[in-house]
Amino acid sequence: MLRVKQFFCEELKIDSDYIIRRMIIPHCARGPRRCEKCRIMAEEKKICLVKFYFESGNVTRPMDEFVIDGKTGLYEYDVLKIFKDENEAKEYARKNTITLDL
Ligand SMILES: [Zn+2]
Secondary structure, eight states, X not given: OEEEEETTSOEEEESSSEEEEEEOOOOOTTOTTTOHHHHHXXXXXXXXXXXXXXXXXXXXXXEEEEEETTEEEEEEEEEEEEESSHHHHHHHHHHHTOEEEO
């Protein structure tokens, strides 16, 4: 059991390094201040399947600050899947035993 707290969010308890939650999909590294597509995407949170990585790989992944097992740090994550609605997310969470945080 991992304890995950995203900046400005409630502490979450997750059973693995996967979680389904609403989040803003990063478009690129420039961010909403400098990129119009980022600005558009920042307005809408999508329901996503997210995987955390606890060791950096050779791939460039988005990073965000999380508290995992009491340790604050910048962790890499990937958005593996975007669900079209809550029902689809719930069904997927049930089938795959993934923590749902909607
Ligand atoms: Zn962008």
